[in-house]
Amino acid sequence: MSRLARPTDGRMMGGVCAALARRFGTSATTMRVIFLLSCLLPGPQFLLYIALWILLPSEDKARTAW
Numbered sequence: 001m002s003r004l005a006r007p008t009d010g011r012m013m014g015g016v017c018a019a020l021a022r023r024f025g026t027s028a029t030t031m032r033v034i035f036l037l038s039c040l041l042p043g044p045q046f047l048l049y050i051a052l053w054i055l056l057p058s059e060d061k062a063r064t065a066w
Helices: 016-024 028-038 045-055 059-065
Strands: none
Touching: 016 028, 016 045, 028 045
């Protein structure tokens, strides 16, 4: 599994779904569909997405940090 960081390419909004897709070995489209379907259920999905957007480092910043 790869390190969890928002990629600089292949992102639509914040790159959270693309980062999760790379981490779990699926396509970004599949992860986006899963996220959209989860929005039909009650819960804090949008808050979680925003929190991950803020907390996950961008891929270019993650490379320079170490």
